[in-house]
Amino acid sequence: DSGVTQTPKHLITATGQRVTLRCSPRSGDLSVYWYQQSLDQGLQFLIQYYNGEERAKGNILERFSAQQFPDLHSELNLSSLELGDSALYFCASSPGDRVSYGYTFGSGTRLTVV
Amino acid sequence: GDSVTQMEGPVTLSEEAFLTINCTYTATGYPSLFWYVQYPGEGLQLLLKATKADDKGSNKGFEATYRKETTSFHLEKGSVQVSDSAVYFCALSYSGGGADGLTFGKGTHLIIQP
DSSP states (O other): OOSOEEEOSEEEEOTTOOEEEEEEOOTTOOEEEEEEEETTTEEEEEEEEETTEEEEEOSOOTTEEEEEOTTSOEEEEEOSOOGGGOEEEEEEEESSSOGGGOOEEOOOEEEEEO | OOEEEEOOOOEEEETTOOEEEOEEEEOSSOEEEEEEEEOTTSOEEEEEEEOSTTOEEEETTEEEEOBTTTTBOOEEESSOOGGGOEEEEEEEEESSSSOOOOEEOOOEEEEEEO
């Protein structure tokens, strides 16, 4: 157990729908990062939050959004889902706001859009 | 932009063989370099890292040296075990400037046969 908790583990939904993925960081970590892993694109950085504030943005679509709450858990919202959004979504956390501190990854949420 | 190139595999070796997984990168500035490992059904785990040129990262018998002159960070292990079978990702980040995510290679699938 890495200490980073992601729920749900699996999600199957239809095109056009909206889903919310949840992440609880490791105790004491202030940063949360979201990544998408797909067969064709590999691992892509989506977005980072640090202590409740958005800190960095990567290849995140406009249909996707995220937030980090006062208790430091984070949610990734995916809307108007398309077949191509099917992927593994990972959350990672770190103590500070610099990635060089090293991440701890959760075990991921597998999203299937049908 | 930044990129990481690594052999995709699968790489198949016999137990106790010597392992090298090549990783080269393209980046402006002086990134930190990482190797992550992903076991089936799990999230990524940090294996080792190096934050400046000529640094050697090591963990669990694996080593990699940050070579600025060849922009490489090859992963090596002297004697692999069946339990080393996994997907290995090379990644880079910036240690300076604003917070950012990691840029990952496509991953190398390693299969160790008894």
